[in-house]
Amino acid sequence: MHDLQCEGLTKQFGRHIAVNNVSFDVPRGSFFSILGPSGCGKTTLMRMIAGFEEPTSGDIRIKGTSVISTPPNKRSVKMVFQHLALFPMMNVGENIAYGLRCRGESKADIARKVTAVLDRISLPGVAEKQVSQLSGGQKQRIAIARCMVLEPDVLLLDEPLGALDLKLRERMKIELKLLQNQFNTTFLYITHDQSEALVMSDNVAVMNAGRFEQIGSPQELYNNPRTGFVAGFVGDNNRWPGRVVTIAGGEARVELDAGGEVIATVSDGNVRAGAKVEVFVRPETISLGEGKDGNRLSGAVDSLLFNGANSRVLVRTTGGNLIEVSHAVMDGSLSVKPGDKSDISWRREHCLCFSVAG
Ligand SMILES: Nc1ncnc2c1ncn2[C@@H]1O[C@H](COP(=O)(O)OP(=O)(O)O)[C@@H](O)[C@H]1O
Numbered sequence: 001m002h003d004l005q006c007e008g009l010t011k012q013f014g015r016h017i018a019v020n021n022v023s024f025d026v027p028r029g030s031f032f033s034i035l036g037p038s039g040c041g042k043t044t045l046m047r048m049i050a051g052f053e054e055p056t057s058g059d060i061r062i063k064g065t066s067v068i069s070t071p072p073n074k075r076s077v078k079m080v081f082q083h084l085a086l087f088p089m090m091n092v093g094e095n096i097a098y099g100l101r102c103r104g105e106s107k108a109d110i111a112r113k114v115t116a117v118l119d120r121i122s123l124p125g126v127a128e129k130q131v132s133q134l135s136g137g138q139k140q141r142i143a144i145a146r147c148m149v150l151e152p153d154v155l156l157l158d159e160p161l162g163a164l165d166l167k168l169r170e171r172m173k174i175e176l177k178l179l180q181n182q183f184n185t186t187f188l189y190i191t192h193d194q195s196e197a198l199v200m201s202d203n204v205a206v207m208n209a210g211r212f213e214q215i216g217s218p219q220e221l222y223n224n225p226r227t228g229f230v231a232g233f234v235g236d237n238n239r240w241p242g243r244v245v246t247i248a249g250g251e252a253r254v255e256l257d258a259g260g261e262v263i264a265t266v267s268d269g270n271v272r273a274g275a276k277v278e279v280f281v282r283p284e285t286i287s288l289g290e291g292k293d294g295n296r297l298s299g300a301v302d303s304l305l306f307n308g309a310n311s312r313v314l315v316r317t318t319g320g321n322l323i324e325v326s327h328a329v330m331d332g333s334l335s336v337k338p339g340d341k342s343d344i345s346w347r348r349e350h351c352l353c354f355s356v357a358g
C-alpha cells in the first residue's frame with residue numbers, strides 16, 4: 001500500500017521544464033528523500049504534491065485517490081518550509097493549535113492534542129514559551145509538531161535543516177529519523193545534501209535537471225549507481241576521464257586521459273570501444289601500496305588531509321591525476337608523509353565506468 005504515488009508528473013514554466021515526467025511510489029510509513037542539486041526541480045515537485053502548483057501533466061495519488069483537483073487545504077499532506085515559518089507573535093502552544101483552530105475543533109480537544117504532541121517530540125511544558133525563546137533545534141521540532149498534530153498522511157519537508165549550523169544539522173538528521181519512526185508517518189524529504197539523504201532515508205530518488213536518474217535504498221545508490229551523475233553525487237568518489245580501449249565480459253580497459261590504464265566494470269549500455277568515459281573509484285576501496293589483483297597506478301603522496309577517522313591521503317599519479325585515498329589513522333597520526341613514493345591499488349569490481357557525451 002502506498003501513501004503517495006506520482007505518475008508522469010511534469011511542470012513547465014514557459015519553455016522551461018522544471019519537472020520532467022517524474023514517477024514514483026512512496027510506501028506507507030517510510031522515509032523517502034529526493035536528492036538533487038539546487039535548481040533541479042525539487043521544490044516545484046513538492047509544491048505540486050502540496051497543491052500550491054498545478055502540474056502541466058501527470059497524476060498525484062494519496063492513499064490511492066487522485067488529488068489533482070483537490071485544493072491544498074483539503075489534501076492530507078502538510079509541508080515544513082525551509083525557514084520553518086512559525087508565527088513569531090504567537091507562543092508555542094498557539095502555533096501548534098493554529099491548524100486545529102482553523103478546522104474548528106473544540107477547545108478541550110485542542111488543549112489535549114497540543115499537550116500530547118509536545119510530549120511526543122520530548123518538549124513537554126513549552127506551550128507557554130515564545131518562539132524566540134527556543135533554540136534552532138527546538139524550533140525545528142515545533143515546526144514538525146505543528147504539522148503532525150493535524151495527522152497528515154504525508155509530511156513534506158523542503159530542506160528543513162538548511163538554515164542550521166553544521167553541528168546542529170548533524171544532530172537534527174538523527175532526530176528527524178527518530179521522529180519519523182515515532183510518528184510512523186510517511187516523510188517526503190527534499191535536500192541537496194547527499195549525507196542527509198543517505199543517513200535518514202529508506203529510499204532516495206536522485207534528481208537531475210527535472211528528471212529522476214535513479215530510485216533506490218541508500219546502499220543501492222552508493223554501491224550500484226546506474227549513471228555517472230549518481231556515482232558523482234552520492235558519496236565521495238574519485239572521477240577521472242578516459243577512453244575505452246577494449247571491452248569484454250562486462251569489463252572495459254580504459255586509458256586515462258592523465259595516463260595509465262585501468263580495468264573498470266561497465267555499468268552503462270552506451271560504453272563501447274573508443275567511447276569517452278568517466279571512471280569512478282571510491283576513496284575507501286583504494287589501498288596504498290601494491291594490491292595482489294586488480295588495478296594499480298604509481299604515484300607519490302601529495303598531501304595529507306587529517307580528519308580523524310575520515311582522514312585521506314592525496315596521491316598524485318605519475319600521469320598527474322590527484323587521487324583521494326581513505327587512510328587509517330594510527331595513534332592519532334597518519335603513517336605516510338608528503339613526498340613518499342607510493343603505488344595505489346584497488347579491485348576491479350570497485351571501479352565503475354560510465355559513458356560521457358562527445
Ligand atoms: N514560478 C516559477 N516560474 C518560473 N520558473 C520557475 C518557477 N518556480 C521555479 N522555477 C524554475 O524551475 C527550476 C526548478 O526550481 P526549484 O523547483 O525551485 O528547484 P530546487 O528546489 O531543486 O532548487 C528553476 O530553474 C527555477 O528557476
Ligand SMILES: [Mg+2]
Nearest residue numbers: 039042043044
Ligand atoms: Mg528548493
